[in-house]
Amino acid sequence: GAGVSQSPRYKVAKRGQDVALRCDPISGHVSLFWYQQALGQGPEFLTYFQNEAQLDKSGLPSDRFFAERPEGSVSTLKIQRTQQEDSAVYLCASSLGGPRGYGYTFGSGTRLTVV
Amino acid sequence: GESVGLHLPTLSVQEGDNSIINCAYSNSASDYFIWYKQESGKGPQFIIDIRSNMDKRQGQRVTVLLNKTVKHLSLQIAATQPGDSAVYFCAENALGDKVIFGPGTSLSVIP
Numbered sequence: 001g002a003g004v005s006q007s008p009r010y011k012v013a014k015r016g017q018d019v020a021l022r023c024d025p026i027s028g029h030v031s032l033f034w035y036q037q038a039l040g041q042g043p044e045f046l047t048y049f050q051n052e053a054q055l056d057k058s059g060l061p062s063d064r065f066f067a068e069r070p071e072g073s074v075s076t077l078k079i080q081r082t083q084q085e086d087s088a089v090y091l092c093a094s095s096l097g098g099p100r101g102y103g104y105t106f107g108s109g110t111r112l113t114v115v
Numbered sequence: 116g117e118s119v120g121l122h123l124p125t126l127s128v129q130e131g132d133n134s135i136i137n138c139a140y141s142n143s144a145s146d147y148f149i150w151y152k153q154e155s156g157k158g159p160q161f162i163i164d165i166r167s168n169m170d171k172r173q174g175q176r177v178t179v180l181l182n183k184t185v186k187h188l189s190l191q192i193a194a195t196q197p198g199d200s201a202v203y204f205c206a207e208n209a210l211g212d213k214v215i216f217g218p219g220t221s222l223s224v225i226p
Contacts, residue, residue, distance in 0.1 A: 004158070031212060042204050042216035043159065056213060091158050098212040100147050100166075106158025 002026075004107035006092050012113045013082045021077045021110045025094030032075050033104060034067055035091040043091055049075060082114045127223045134192040136220045138205035141186060145207035149214065150179060150190045153202045159216075162190070162203075192222075200224045 005024040013019050025032050031050055035043035036059075045059040051072035060067070064083075069075040079086055089111050093104035128134045140148070146167035151159035165172045165179045165188075172179050178191040188205050202219045 033212075033214075035216075040219075042206075042218045045213050045215065048212055050212075056211070058213075093158070095212075099149065099208050099214050100164075103149060103161035103164060104159075104214065106160070108156065108158050 004092055004094050004105050006090075006107035006110050008110060009108070010111050010113075012115060015084060015114055016081050017114075018078065018080045019082055019112065021079075021090050021112070023075045023077070023092030023094075023107060025073065025075070025092070026105055027073075029094035029096055029105075030072075031095040031097060032069055033093045033095075034075070034077050035093065036061075037089045037091055037109070039088075046077070046090075079112075082112075084114050087112055087114045124218070125221045125223070127225060128195050130197060130224050130226050131194055134190075134195045134199070134222060136190045136192075136203050136205075136222065138188040138190075138217055139186060140188060140205070140207050140217075142207060142209060142215075143186065144209040145215075147208040148179070148181060148188050149206045149208070150177075150188075151204045151206060151216070152199075153204065153219070155201075159204060195222075195224050197224045197226055 007022045033048050034046040037043045047057040047067045049069040064080045066078045089109040091109045093106045095104050149164045150162045153159045163174045163179050176193045180189045202221050204216050204219045206214045206216045208214045
């Protein structure tokens with residue numbers, strides 16, 4: 001597609017509910033990144049894929065967070081047993097290679113509100 | 116630990132004036148830096164980047180300056196326009212693909 005597409009755009013979850021956030025990267029982009037952005041703050045790195053391989057998941061805040069990219073294209077970020085502190089915008093970005101010389105192309109994000 | 120911070124969290128400028136947004140970084144291993152612009156409800160948008168072997172890079176109406184001695188980065192926007200109103204983030208990258216973002220500066224352009 002023309003850009004990185006994320007769905008849903010908004011998600012309200014009750015505390016304890018599981019959620020799944022979807023990212024469709026730009027076609028052909030090898031690298032895919034997930035970031036978490038709290039209100040008024042900069043994006044915080046969560047995890048990174050190169051094709052289907054998850055190369056870095058050091059930013060995932062707990063074992064309730066899980067990401068996958070089984071076929072090297074679409075990725076899903078899953079949050080189990082959501083907590084109020086999970087409320088944030090979840091951004092997905094893709095890149096032809098790494099960030100150097102290409103930068104990342106970000107989607108508009110999914111705003112998650114846990115009530 | 117690694118961190119990227121900003122001196123000015125908010126900045127208001129008159130339309131037509133030049134804007135300067137500053138950023139400090141602490142990871143001396145970082146050798147690639149990016150400035151992003153984020154408008155409300157959208158993801159960050161790449162503006163300009165610079166590698167550590169350079170101290171200045173120019174784009175269209177934007178210039179990035181890098182001072183490795185004091186670990187300081189700045190973004191200069193010439194002839195600021197209302198469409199430049201947004202939050203600006205500096206970001207750094209060391210080896211690998213992880214990019215670390217700073218907290219951001221909100222730029223408001225007064226017509």
